[in-house]
Amino acid sequence: MKLLNLLNKIFNIIFFTFKKKLLVIFFLIIFALLLVIVFFKNKDLINYNEVLTINIDKNPQHYSDDELYLLVLKKLSLEKKLVTQRGVSSIPSLNNVKYINWINYYLKKELIKNFYFSINFHQILNYSISNNDVFPFGGIIFYSGNFGSMRSQKNIEDYIKYINEKFKISYDVSLNYDLKNNYEKIKLTIYPIISLDCDIDAQVRNYCRPEYFIKDFPNINNYKYKETIYLKKLMSKLKELGISSPLAPDVDNFIDNSSSRKRINFLLDLSKNNSMFLVFKHFGYEARLGDAHIKSFLNPISDSEFNRILIPYKIAEKKNIPYGIMLSHHSLPLDPNVPLVQSKKINEYIRKTFPNALILSDEIKMKGLLKDKNLYDLTKSIETDVLIFNSGNLKYSVQPIILGLKNKSDDEQSFKSVEKILIFKYKLGLIKFERLNNN
DSSP states (O other): OHHHHHHHHHHHHHHHHHHHHHHHHHHHHHHHHHHHHHHHHHTOOOOOEEEEEEEOSSOGGGSOHHHHHHHHHHHHTTOGGGGGGGEEEEOOOHHHHHHHHHHHTTSOHHHHHHHHHHHSHHHHHHHHHHTTTOOOOSEEEEEHHHHHHTOSHHHHHHHHHHHHHHHOEEEEEEEESSSSSOEEEEEEEEOOEEEEEOOTTSSSOGGGSGGGTOTTSOOGGGGTTOHHHHHHHHHHHHHHHTOOBOOOOBOTTOOOSHHHHHHHHHHHHHHHHTTOOOEEEESSOOGGGOOTTTOOOBOOOOHHHHHHHTHHHHHHHHHTSOEEEEEOSOBOTTSTTSOGGGOHHHHHHHHHHOTTEEEEEOOTTSHHHHTTOOHHHHHHHOOSSBEEEOOOOSSSOSHHHHHHHHTTTTSHHHHHHHHHHHHHHHHTTOEEEEEEEEO
């Protein structure tokens, strides 16, 4: 009996002591969470509004609008802060969005919306950027799972509106044309490229299509013999939602015949009519030789085969419209054993042969490229105009990428890439100009 009483006392001591510790831990977590919310609420994205004077050689009234705006963008590309326009980051992971939807079922919409927007990755990412004296990245990618898990058109619209508002950059530009305070003012706003990693030209990954979360949107299965009608509806809806590019099509296994060429022309015309751009990928990638996500490899392609894979890019170039070329982490005989995204030869060849194309890297953090390198050195080695990368979280920092871009800003090609990105955005309507009254 004495033994039982002793055991009971020991149990009560342990139980109540442990219980108190649990309460302490619980309240500490709540307190820390509140601190995080308050911190990031106060550290919200700063308003990127710059004032700039640009000297030009004649009265602004002597330029057409297009001539003047392109001149301003050329001068603007020399601003070192804009080097981060070369970066395109992903949005939070699929699980994050699923958890938000689940919690939203139990809590008031506005409460969870404010909570989520207060501590999501954009706040953390932008806090890193603002501490490095540079601007936000030039674009955002929705991976297909992220897009589908938004579950409703309103969620997508709200989120894209939020991204546009928080990643936009504004300039008040004074155009001085005789160095004597005779100037015209222009206000311009730069918006991010918002893209969706969803191959519109394939029926896989159907969960990233609008019918997955928009009830009244037609399903592709209803258009077996009228797929072109479906694709027109799809591109129109993506544009309506605020998407600039579907990051498609994949032309690695392009078969040269009249039907394939017609298909490429159709997709290009579709992108033009919706003020969007296609991204052709992956420039000579051959899946049978390996997986460049995991390990880089050489594709020993013959000259005749190389000319065949160039056909879609040549068709796009003839259209004289904005389009993209995404490079993977394999290599080609033109520069063997050097991954395309790091190859000066390959990138110079593309810039010379396909001047209308914006060159994008595949995700740079993939094992096939990163290997044992650090992100800072890797970022500085990338030769493409645009670098695509994971947005980062509390475990993986974007700081090395930001610093890598920043410390490469003196490189001549880096300035040219920023200029190309700005002009590209202007052609897509992602840079808005407003000519103000003369002073």
